[in-house]
Amino acid sequence: MNNSKTTTLKGINTRLAHAGHDPRSFHGFVNPPVVHASTVLFPDAATIESANQKYTYGTHGTPTTDALAAAIDELEGSAGTLILPSGLAAVALPFLSILSAGDHALVVDSVYGPTRRFCNDTLRRYGIEVTYYDPLIGSGIEPLMRPNTKLVFTEAPGSNTFEIQDIQAIAQVAHAHGALVAMDNTWATPLYFKALDHGVDMTIHAATKYLAGHSDVLLGTASANEAAWPELLATYTALGMCGSPDDSYTTLRGLRSLGVRLQHHQLSALKIARALEGLPGVARVLHPALESFAGHELWKRDFGGSTGLFSIVLDVTDISRRRSKAHAFLDALEIFGLGYSWGGYESLAVHANLSDRTVAMPPKEGPVIRLQIGLEDVEDLMVDIERGLNAARAA
Template identity: 70%
Template structure:
């Protein structure tokens, strides 16, 4: 191990983020890695070509640029290897395709990212995999759902939109007693605030579109595996022909450099807004794991090192027939908050959450769920914008 690598192993998160993934002295001292665009790679002779006796053989199998990002993510995750894929959804579906076969049974958390549910209910089912959804708060009780043919358990914490926390260690321990693979979508926390592989997860999944990018201009995903499952994951991505683009990899790597600083701001601002919302009469509930009032707070406090900028609240409404009208009035009155999907960028966003696809964790009865992404703007300005939304909703 190089001296710098030894020092970085004990360094703080922001120091590590500033230096991981690329050695400037490996390329003339430039602090950022070169962007290598490649499909064809030349070999020195026919024997080398036949045996593929060199590091790079074809563009889909990696370049110095994509490798720099993979090395950085492995450093953050503590993983044996990482693949890059074109989107966060692909980061979920590629491991499913890698590890599930016809006749297998998969357990998927009911608070899962909606496009993941669509993939499971359509393509995965068509391929002969039985899909069953489970309560996100089941914990060690998941063992009762494991069948002889259960192969994979997919987790996500906090859950999409409604933010339920999962006892990842308890689920992983139960899964491994039965030989099941555990995958986790850890996009919300990033490996700075939660490292899935340290809690027994086998495959850690991220939409690097979100906080690693940080600027709402890149779509990409990453999948990081432990040593046991890395070879099979790597083989699957080669077989599928899935790869990350060098320009996108470069921008994600650049985004990593400031991710720790940005997350601190997202965390501080989001908590300030969440605490303020808890005291409002027009809010039925605030769904944020870092709030002591949240049902999953104890798990968050025990396992996570921080919280980020995404949470939801239930807008109080006196009748179900008014839910949509109140939500639309609230959203349409916003100026600083944009109305858009995704999150993790510098700008604040808001969306009316659709929970109609849930099978276990149904939509709250008190009112519509509004998800907020708290960006890098000033809290005082965001509060004024939200107040305008509440005034419009109250007029419905």
């Protein structure tokens, strides 16, 4: 891409519209081509022996994946970005890049469920020890650091319960002990939180979600600063975990509208979250941008905005009835779909399973319902939520 052109563009939506491609490099076409490739031909034997050309094999990147990587680099301020086949693959890459048998990792207890499964099953099978820590620990993480702690994994806000971590304080402690810091930053995207500016070494996105934005892509990105980039790239190359050109192209197309989509998600979700506070049947609303949220001040200090994902805690004091009440709420919904993932144009709801927590325990008031607020009209979504709440009370 033509960096001399794009680096002069200041506004985020302008940058999103132009990042990652120079039309002049492909005959003036606005969008980069979708390059399907495994084999790449070399002009002569000397070149193939030295591998001295930009593209050498499909798993090492194509013009399509490079266009997306360049756009993410511009948003993140990273030394490099890798395109992977899913968000979970992107999560796994820093662990596999940094850790060896006998090493120790610290992982936030409010982490994405599949990340925990990867740590508990795969990492421990290879002799890597994992300790889960309280998401609110901040600089208090220091006593948990060991001589063999090589990686601290963060996620903010936390999955399902949206705890805000003091990333700067954690990174300062980790670096003082010679450890690197990785962050799953899918919720905020680089528009609302630039992780590398806060001391993170590797930042991860499930591009499946907001970056692609239309519930039709599986893709992940992993970006790194100069210190972490060589190991990240080497492991990626060794594993061949490359994202597809079609999904890369679709994600790059979704990136163009990310700014305006996030603004709509943010405004709609906040309006709904505020309306739900104090509503009968709702014990608590877990949304970092609400003044009532425990981590609100930290969110306000570090984040440039909020997105469309938050949770509500149903008011169900009888433990034996929590599951049936949650199911009644979900089954009454007509606009909200019942399904995993988020970040698409459609609203979704799911009963959050928090049974795997070890130190960041679930809310005591009742079951947690995670809501993804899509692009529908707020008034229609509120009617649907109230329909669910009425059904839960009647169950």
